[in-house]
Amino acid sequence: MNPFTAIRAESVTAHGELRLIAEIRRWLGKTSPKSPFGIGDDCAVIPPTKRYQLVTTDPVLYGQHFDDTVPPRAVGAKLLKRNLSDVAAMGGRPVAAVVALALAPDTRVGWLREFHRGLAACALRHRVKIVGGDITQAPAGFFGAFLTLHGVSTGPRVVTRGRALPGDRIYVTGALGGSLLGHHYKFTPRLAEGAWLARQKEVCAMMDVSDGLAKDLNALTPDGLAPALIGSAIPIREAARRCARVTKQAPLFHALGDGEDYELLIIVYYRADKDRFERNWKKRFPRVKLSLIGTFARKDNMPTGALRLVDYRGYEHLR
């Protein structure tokens, strides 16, 4: 099912802007607060906060982040989940979102309804309010939804990408690769895990893996250091193995380069008690795998046998 229709009566153009906005509020249901705290005024109003605030923005575009095989409800959920994953990576809690839609005149109202129901269900689950937005006409065949998410810190600190030191340990949650086979919209953002990790003093940096480990790790790597990864320790998603059978690449290639994993990449201080940290994790999240996949080393002092990341590429947004 794609977002467009050849039947004019089913299109957003036939529907009209004002009616569409009224319906969007209805589709969003309880996640759409009353004006001025929600849709309906020049700005949405958010009450004051004593916490550090977090802001992130990520879109979904037709042909880029989803295709005809992804159900519209899953597209709506994915739009929010992509942003939730960023808030999780700072150890935050999501609060409110605005959504700017760029719609082709032939966008199908029925598709848009399911999209919003998926968005609303995900927002309800994570206690996010959809407080505002915009609708703009786009060229035929184009669908883009641009969400900006606001969150707050859950404790005394937010975890940044930080500054790793030699010997610091690199962990990753879950498993990696092959997201194209469904994980890219079926994932669960690691919010509970991120908030817990932000409270552990052992954790010195964190980010979410969205463009593939090989590329994203660069953002955590200070000048002069390099990640020394243990190839055999990298958790490979079953779907990555399935992809590998088709592409004739090594499964590890998919695990490092595919992107859209939405797992957490965690740096733990080299002097921290590693066993205690891992024990506490297992107690708190018995069903979520946590893998120690390597350490940071000085470039001129790399351990033998460490994986050469330069052989793997992550997802490039402009090709």
Added chain:
Amino acid sequence: MNPFTAIRAESVTAHGELRLIAEIRRWLGKTSPKSPFGIGDDCAVIPPTKRYQLVTTDPVLYGQHFDDTVPPRAVGAKLLKRNLSDVAAMGGRPVAAVVALALAPDTRVGWLREFHRGLAACALRHRVKIVGGDITQAPAGFFGAFLTLHGVSTGPRVVTRGRALPGDRIYVTGALGGSLLGHHYKFTPRLAEGAWLARQKEVCAMMDVSDGLAKDLNALTPDGLAPALIGSAIPIREAARRCARVTKQAPLFHALGDGEDYELLIIVYYRADKDRFERNWKKRFPRVKLSLIGTFARKDNMPTGALRLVDYRGYEHLR
């Protein structure tokens, strides 16, 4: 000058994503704070605030909000100013923005540089920080920039679209119509005026005129009431008269329907001292025209000679 190039070496694709992000930070200059308060982490961090917060989102799309005749710097400024106008309409002060870009592979880097310089100059003037964003690939020929702006209240209240009563007076700043001839990107958002108006107890509601007075006034009109406008009191921009000479419509038609005026529409309480309010305005903003254009009346008790708004249409976003 349009946003695209036929020469691959000049395109964002040839440039590459990481280099482009580094350059965007350079183009934004002082308006781009250091990470984690700016670009470079999973989320941008904004310090706590004791004030009511305001959030709004508005994009610029090629072919929709600008064409080849608008200089790229003006496009960048317009993107921010559209959002500033919404913050002004609540009586707020802008603080920080994130920008999601949807770029065709053939987007010209030089055009994008000028766009960002225009955005940065406008952000600097209004003390707005550009704290984050996203870049996604879009189909050929597409350029969209989606900005979400955060602001805070400047005083004890934010001014909403409120609830007008019979007899309440309707004012508008500046003049209306013909924005297509240049005003749509040359306007100055009414931030100082909005903040001042929020402090006047006479003001009971406010919004910005972006889709044309005829359409936008509906948003301020409660059930059972209608605006009773005085046709001769509506301030007509000189450009609206120029448009009228071409379209053979009345200049008033353009003033009421053209949109993109970015003026403030103000409702003043019917029992307020009108002369005192107007005197104070003149003292504070001697160079900005304020026009009393009508009052709200009961639908079954409209004054004779009042303008029939139903004959005029504002801008429809989905045609």
